[in-house]
Amino acid sequence: MHARGLRWTPQRRTLIEVLSRTDGHVTGAELVERCREHDPATTPSTVYRTLDVLEGLGLVSHSHGVNGREEFHVLPEAIHGHLHCAGCGQAWEISLEEAGALVDSIQRSRGFAVDVTHLSIAGVCAGCAAAGEA
Ligand SMILES: [Zn+2]
Ligand SMILES: [Zn+2]
Ligand SMILES: [Zn+2]
DSSP: OGGGTOOOOHHHHHHHHHHHTOOSEEEHHHHHHHHHHHOTTOOHHHHHHHHHHHHHTTSEEEEEOTTOOEEEEESSOOOEEEEEETTTOOEEEEEHHHHHHHHHHHHHHHOOOOOGGGOEEEEOOHHHHHHHHO
């Protein structure tokens, strides 16, 4: 952050601390809440602006849930997309390999390069499908 001439403010430090203790997926609102547990003065705009900066540095990435809500990932981690079940609301990660056939076919037919980190597929999971048939 110093390299980019950014000020290492206490609120930014708090966010980085919170992120370093975060596993998997977390929404911006959850991050704001967790930062506020440490520093009640944390404002959402500071958190979102800092997330933007961290994303530019490649330390954080975001994807979207089916409702468009941003979910943040702490890097480094493998590039992946997401499956969201409309029945139970659970989400799963899909690997580059799993998404490969879809990504290749879209690339071939449309010349469109899919950003797998932004790939969120809505549907019904095996558990919910089985419950629905029973
Ligand atoms: Zn996005
Ligand atoms: Zn389900
Ligand atoms: Zn993910």
